[in-house]
Amino acid sequence: MEMSRSSDLAIHTRGLRKVFSGKVAVRNLTLDVPRGEVFGLLGPNGAGKSTSVKMLLGLVFPTSGEAQILGCPVGDVKTRRKVGFLPEHFRFYDWLSPTELLNVHGRLYGMSYARLHERVPVLLDLVGLTPHCDKRLRDFSKGMLQRIGLAQALLNEPDLIFLDEPTSGLDPIGRRLVRDIIKAQRDRGATVILNSHLLGEVEITCNRVAFIKDGEVVETRQLNDDLVEEQSRLSIRAGNVTAEIASGLSQWSRSVRTEGEHLMLSVSSGTMVPEVVRYLVAHGVDVYEVTLQRLSLEERFLEIVGTDGGL
């Protein structure tokens, strides 16, 4: 990734930092997201996800560090033509109808009336608001506002879309809609940055995730199925395990724990399972059960964030 040309990247940041009156919101954000990826930012509340997104969008000015989106420095006005954004709590003039709202935003994107005339009904239909297109936004529910916000983020067929907690306030049907929209955008070749604390949602939609804690990327992780084993847990129920034998397992795993009659190993691949079993048997251990378990995103999340996180 480091070798990629920055123009091939939808997002490229180095040491991005933001301090709000003495309080560090984002410590050191270094991130590369190639074009065409659906990328999730995961982290507890207050980890700096929203501030990071706002810095990438030019809403918040970084204290230090550099950032580019779509190969141009952050804040470049022209680049914004190719960017869509759904803010965390989408709010807009509540005296507008959804059609008018989309028209206002379209005009701000510099779209012609003819183009808008074509595009607005399509988007209203996409987010299921066609029956409500004459209502005022003030009569909208939170979920409906979220839907119109989503339509607004897609108006200009952007190359890069930031969705900050897109499913907040949505019912299961709405959430499904968001998933389908993200998928359609990915198929179109757009890059989607998804900010969410709903792990299941991220797991389903994203190619890759970054775990963010205290304003820093702790880990990025591929979510493709081929790489399932990368972060797996080997659980072995066994008898006659001495401390010496257990410590001998460190050649296969950096983390070995004994819980009652269970041996727990973090492994990066399932290929060493037969070797581990042979080793144990050779040392006179009674092996009753061997399970290779993929660490779910949630477990990894909790492991990284810790139980005191998410405040």
Added chain:
Amino acid sequence: MAGVTFREAARKKMLWMALAAGGAFLILFGTGLHFQAKDFAVHGMSPVLRREISFTMVTMGLYAVDLLAVLMTILTSIDTLSGEIASGTIQAIATKPVPRWQVLLGKWLGFCGMLTAYIAVMVCGVNALTYAMAGVTARHLARGLSLMWMESVVLLSVTFAFATYFSTLTTGVLTLGLHGLAFLGGWIEQFGAITQTQRAVNVGVIASVLMPSEALWRRAAFEMQSPLANALRISPFSTLSVPSKAMIFYAALYLAIALVIAMRRFSQRDL
């Protein structure tokens, strides 16, 4: 942006309410004027005196219009920036391919258009009424109207500048406070002129430097009043110490600087 601001005022009924209040004001003014004009006939007043009283009525009406315009300007515009920043509404706008200074300028133009219409309707309304009932209009109507308009635009720009730094409430308090200072300074200057206390006049001038809004009104009043009232210095409407033309240029510069500060600050702040 300007168009949206206009539509907002119309949809929020703000525009209509302002027009309704303006209409009510004109009706009240017209009624007062009507009875006054009737009394002229009854008392058989001298034409000179009648003319002077009518002129004073015009100035009085315009003074009230000025006060209304000042309040309308501040009250309608204080929330537009700081409110949208606080609610996050601005985020969906500021991420569009429009430079932030243009967003601000668009809003400013929208308000500017509205208050221009408001002031024009009200000032022309007052003059039409006095012309119909007493046969007089303000002396230099166009000049006076321009100065009153400028006063509101100064306040609008200052409101915008403060709104890029502070919350809605603080913005309102600061702008009104500053105008209050200028208002008080204006009266101190008048009294200083009557009693020929130069230092009191200086206090007024300093207040006008801090906020030239009130000075513009006093210059407007000077331009619109009858020459006799100005010469005799008998009018209660602030023409004893007339703000100079330099003060008008200063006010124009002040307005431009406030607007530039607003655009710069809005372009550089976190949203």
